[in-house]
Amino acid sequence: MTEVGWDADPDVAGWRGLARLGEDLRADVCVVGLGGSGLAAIGEVLRRGLSVIGVDAGRVAAGAAGRNGGFLLAGPATGIHRAAARWGPDAALELYHQTLAEITDLAGLLGPEVVRRVGSLRIAGLPGEPVAESEAADREAELADCDQQYDFLREHGIEVRRYDGELGTGLFLPEDAAMNPARRALGLATRYSSESSGARLFENSPVTAIGTGRVRTPGGVVSAGLVVVAVDGRLEVLLPELTGRVRTARLQMLATEPVRAGRLPCPVYGRWGYDYAQQDQAGRLFVGGGRDRFAEQEWTPHADPTEGVQAWIEQVAARFAGGPVRVSHRWAASVGFTEDGRAVVTEARPGVIACGGYSGTGNLVGPVAARAAVALGLDGTAPAACFSS
Numbered sequence: 001m002t003e004v005g006w007d008a009d010p011d012v013a014g015w016r017g018l019a020r021l022g023e024d025l026r027a028d029v030c031v032v033g034l035g036g037s038g039l040a041a042i043g044e045v046l047r048r049g050l051s052v053i054g055v056d057a058g059r060v061a062a063g064a065a066g067r068n069g070g071f072l073l074a075g076p077a078t079g080i081h082r083a084a085a086r087w088g089p090d091a092a093l094e095l096y097h098q099t100l101a102e103i104t105d106l107a108g109l110l111g112p113e114v115v116r117r118v119g120s121l122r123i124a125g126l127p128g129e130p131v132a133e134s135e136a137a138d139r140e141a142e143l144a145d146c147d148q149q150y151d152f153l154r155e156h157g158i159e160v161r162r163y164d165g166e167l168g169t170g171l172f173l174p175e176d177a178a179m180n181p182a183r184r185a186l187g188l189a190t191r192y193s194s195e196s197s198g199a200r201l202f203e204n205s206p207v208t209a210i211g212t213g214r215v216r217t218p219g220g221v222v223s224a225g226l227v228v229v230a231v232d233g234r235l236e237v238l239l240p241e242l243t244g245r246v247r248t249a250r251l252q253m254l255a256t257e258p259v260r261a262g263r264l265p266c267p268v269y270g271r272w273g274y275d276y277a278q279q280d281q282a283g284r285l286f287v288g289g290g291r292d293r294f295a296e297q298e299w300t301p302h303a304d305p306t307e308g309v310q311a312w313i314e315q316v317a318a319r320f321a322g323g324p325v326r327v328s329h330r331w332a333a334s335v336g337f338t339e340d341g342r343a344v345v346t347e348a349r350p351g352v353i354a355c356g357g358y359s360g361t362g363n364l365v366g367p368v369a370a371r372a373a374v375a376l377g378l379d380g381t382a383p384a385a386c387f388s389s
């Protein structure tokens with residue numbers, strides 16, 4: 001049962017695989033990590049007409065990029081109104097608009113089958129009546145926070161509607177989207193490694209050393225003028241100098257057998273975003289959460305699901321389903337957090353630019369950061385204020 005629910009999709013299960021790096025090669029740019037962010041960096045290098053080699057320790061999107069909730073939510077992890085208070089409104093709005101544009105670009109590249117532009121729903125608490133007094137009080141506080149988010153979005157001309165329906169009360173953001181994250185990454189890898197695009201991508205090629213202009217794997221060394229390290233979780237393991245700037249946490253999920261079709265019309269998140277679920281077209285739920293309930297034990301570089309968190313997510317899944325669920329898959333993956341919620345785009349070593357630390361929502365911020373990493377490395381363009389350099 002400890003397998004990734006998204007991998008049951010025929011497009012993912014039928015992935016043809018890529019070769020392992022087996023010789024020394026040279027390119028303008030080497031990208032380490034073939035998740036959504038690394039693949040965006042590769043797309044950006046190709047767009048500039050340069051040569052690029054990408055390597056991953058496992059399959060394309062072996063990490064969080066292929067194992068996440070599949071939410072495509074514009075804006076920062078903490079909610080735009082909170083990020084605006086912390087980083088300033090301009091920085092928060094810039095990230096909002098860039099991530100919104102990222103949804104549109106992804107939908108254009110991969111089509112509506114992969115990127116479903118169905119919006120997203122933020123609700124206060126979880127679906128159903130509160131089961132404890134503390135839950136009721138927390139829901140009131142969260143409703144007030146929804147009001148603040150609504151006001152901020154409206155004030156800045158961003159589409160938002162109030163929601164009051166079967167799943168609870170909160171906000172509907174019509175421009176957000178949903179996807180099977182593994183399909184996104186494999187779709188991009190297929191596209192960029194095609195003969196006409198020309199990126200050379202390698203799986204099962206773990207990087208054992210990174211230096212200026214050189215990336216070593218057991219099967220060969222890549223020489224490149226610029227190295228981009230696009231790894232979210234465990235970034236500080238690969239580049240120890242980033243310890244203290246990014247901290248790895250585990251996030252866990254499960255998938256269920258189909259429940260009532262149409263129960264979740266779009267990705268739904270509640271309880272301050274800690275718990276979340278989306279339903280695929282076959283009716284299965286993909287549900288995650290509970291990190292705050294197990295905060296200390298989830299600060300770990302390990303990525304195996306645990307009994308306690310899974311039991312929590314299972315009862316969350318029942319709330320989202322509106323009745324009992326049967327679990328079919330359980331899994332976990334690593335992500336990077338930063339102190340102030342700003343992702344890192346930084347020159348970690350001379351000629352080595354690292355990006356990561358998306359604080360739990362890197363499906364869109366990751367690609368935006370990865371492009372900023374390429375621009376920093378190739379043009380010396382300083383990253384925008386929504387990033388920490």
Ligand SMILES: Cc1cc2nc3c(=O)[nH]c(=O)nc-3n(C[C@H](O)[C@H](O)[C@H](O)COP(=O)(O)OP(=O)(O)OC[C@H]3O[C@@H](n4cnc5c(N)ncnc54)[C@H](O)[C@@H]3O)c2cc1C
Pocket residue numbers: 032033034035036037038055056057058059060061062063064065066067068069070071072073205206207208230231232233238250251252253288332333334335356358359360361362363364366
């Ligand atoms: C359970 C869960 C739910 C989530 N839900 C959402 C969500 O709904 N929406 C959202 O926006 N975000 C979500 N996130 C966060 C999101 O998944 C990540 O922020 C994002 O996928 C990071 O992508 P990435 O490409 O930057 O990095 P990663 O996914 O971390 O990819 C890095 C790649 O680098 C490879 N790698 C690592 N070390 C090496 C090495 N030494 N050599 C070579 N390759 C290496 C890995 O194999 C991996 O494929 C969730 C995360 C989890 C775990």
